[in-house]
Structure formats: structure tokens, C-alpha cells
Amino acid sequence: MTAPPYVHGYSTREAARLANQANTLSGLLHHDTLYPPGARVLECGCGTGAQTVHLAANSPQARIVSIDLSPASVEQAKARVRAAGYGNVAFQVADLFNLPFDEGSFDHVFICFVLEHLPAPVEALRLLKRVLRPGGSITVIEGDHGSWYCHPQTLEASRTVQCLVEIQARLGGNSLIGRRLYPLLAEAGFRRACVSPRMVYVDASRPELVEGFSKNTFIAMVEGVRQQALSLGLIGEQVFDKGIADMYRATAPGGTFCYTFFKGMGTK
Numbered sequence: 001m002t003a004p005p006y007v008h009g010y011s012t013r014e015a016a017r018l019a020n021q022a023n024t025l026s027g028l029l030h031h032d033t034l035y036p037p038g039a040r041v042l043e044c045g046c047g048t049g050a051q052t053v054h055l056a057a058n059s060p061q062a063r064i065v066s067i068d069l070s071p072a073s074v075e076q077a078k079a080r081v082r083a084a085g086y087g088n089v090a091f092q093v094a095d096l097f098n099l100p101f102d103e104g105s106f107d108h109v110f111i112c113f114v115l116e117h118l119p120a121p122v123e124a125l126r127l128l129k130r131v132l133r134p135g136g137s138i139t140v141i142e143g144d145h146g147s148w149y150c151h152p153q154t155l156e157a158s159r160t161v162q163c164l165v166e167i168q169a170r171l172g173g174n175s176l177i178g179r180r181l182y183p184l185l186a187e188a189g190f191r192r193a194c195v196s197p198r199m200v201y202v203d204a205s206r207p208e209l210v211e212g213f214s215k216n217t218f219i220a221m222v223e224g225v226r227q228q229a230l231s232l233g234l235i236g237e238q239v240f241d242k243g244i245a246d247m248y249r250a251t252a253p254g255g256t257f258c259y260t261f262f263k264g265m266g267t268k
Ligand SMILES: C[S@@+](CC[C@H](N)C(=O)[O-])C[C@H]1O[C@@H](n2cnc3c(N)ncnc32)[C@H](O)[C@@H]1O
Pocket: 003, 008, 018, 019, 022, 044, 045, 046, 047, 048, 049, 050, 051, 067, 068, 069, 070, 073, 094, 095, 096, 097, 111, 112, 113, 114, 117
């Protein structure tokens, strides 16, 4: 199975960025995801396992099955989880639009930073609902690039971030999907949908977030589309580079950075 191209790609740099993101934000995003002993959990779109290690750590007796479309990512995820010493995760290369599981196979589904890349997120949620048992839960985590702002903010920085939003949209995704989680869960037929915003606020008094989130997660992600943005003619080179430099300036003392993730839950 070959994974289709997607906005962030499958490079080593991107794998490191995803790991940084997961490790820096594990408290904010994972502290309330705890599955009981024996629970059958499907993690959909595990990538290189950046979130998988946190799932496995928080629910060491749950039986987790982690799938991804990319065979190379699944191999990396396997190695990461093995190196972290967790034995409660099985891996499989699989497409969420063609899930190799019977109806009702899982008690819980976890999906993080995947819907934003899909042209048909409601269909994806419906297919995931099928493999849940009645009463089972889904947990969805997404960002929303429209929720980003910083100080000092410049027009060039905003235009640079907008390039990522535009490129992802052209590839059929939606990087503003966080604000849509509740309607998506409701449209897919989940009951008791509930969404909580998780804001990351960074200033110089939080150096671990300056490095782990502002620089190595967010700016790294925007920098990653430089070539695509320039080749598509979305922006001039100088404006893009100034936008990135301005974002770095907002990570220096005197600057601040804000971004909101959204965590949604629903029941079948
Ligand atoms: C941004 S990565 C997120 C990976 C991981 N959840 C994390 O947060 O680090 C999105 C992942 O979704 C996977 N993906 C995209 N479409 C998929 C599909 N139809 N079925 C399974 N995985 C898919 C990609 O291969 C990629 O690894």
C-alpha cells in the first residue's frame, strides 16, 4: 500500500517534529485519555508513533491496535514503541477508508491530527463508528491554524501561515478543522459529542514551550511548506522568509505565541 502525498510529507524532519509536538503537549492533550485494563483501542493514523507512546503509557493494560496507511511510518512507530518498552500495542498497515476489522471490534477509537488531511472527514468518522461497539467512544484531536496568533504580529507572518492553510486546502484537507469537530462528530452520528479547546500559550517564562511548541512544532511546520508555497506562487520568497523571521522574533523575550487545539469525544 502506498501512502498518498500529504502536506507535511514523511521526512525524518517531519517525524522529529511530530515527536516534539506529542512530547511537548502530552499533558495538555493526553492527561484525560485513560483506557481501562483490557479495553480494545484502535489508534487510527498513528504515523511514526509519536502519540502512540503516550497512549500506551497512560493505559498500559489496554490492548491498542495502531494503524497507518504508510508502511514506513508503521515500521518507525513499531520501533519507537518497542524502544519505549511498551508491549501492549499491535501495529498494522491499513487504510481507514477500508478498515480490516469487523463491526464492533473496538471499545474506543483514538485519532489525532488525521482528519485535517482528509477530503471526507465525516465519512471517515462514520467508518470508525462502524468498528466501535455500541456504547464505545471516539476521541479526536485536531488543531486549527486560524487559532494561531503571536506578539509582535506582522502581516508577513500571517501571510506565511496562510500559505500552509491554502496548500493543505488544495490537497483536499482543512487545517481549520478544529472549530468543526463538534458538527463533524454530530453529523457522523456520535451521541453526547463534547469538545474542549486546549490552548497553548507561550512566553519567555516557559522556555520548554518556546522550544518544543513555538519553534519545533509550529514554526517548523510552516517552514516545511516553503518550497511548495514558492512553486505554487502563493507568496514571494522575501515575504515568506520575513514571515518566518517575524515568527521567530515572537519566540524571543518580549514575544508571545498562542494556538488552540481541540479535543472532541463522542459515543456510539
Ligand atoms: C500528521 S500525521 C499524524 C500522525 C500521528 N497521529 C501524530 O499525531 O503524530 C497524519 C497521519 O495520518 C495518516 N493517514 C492519512 N490518511 C490515512 C488513511 N486513509 N488511513 C490511515 N492513515 C492515514 C498519514 O499516513 C499520517 O501518518
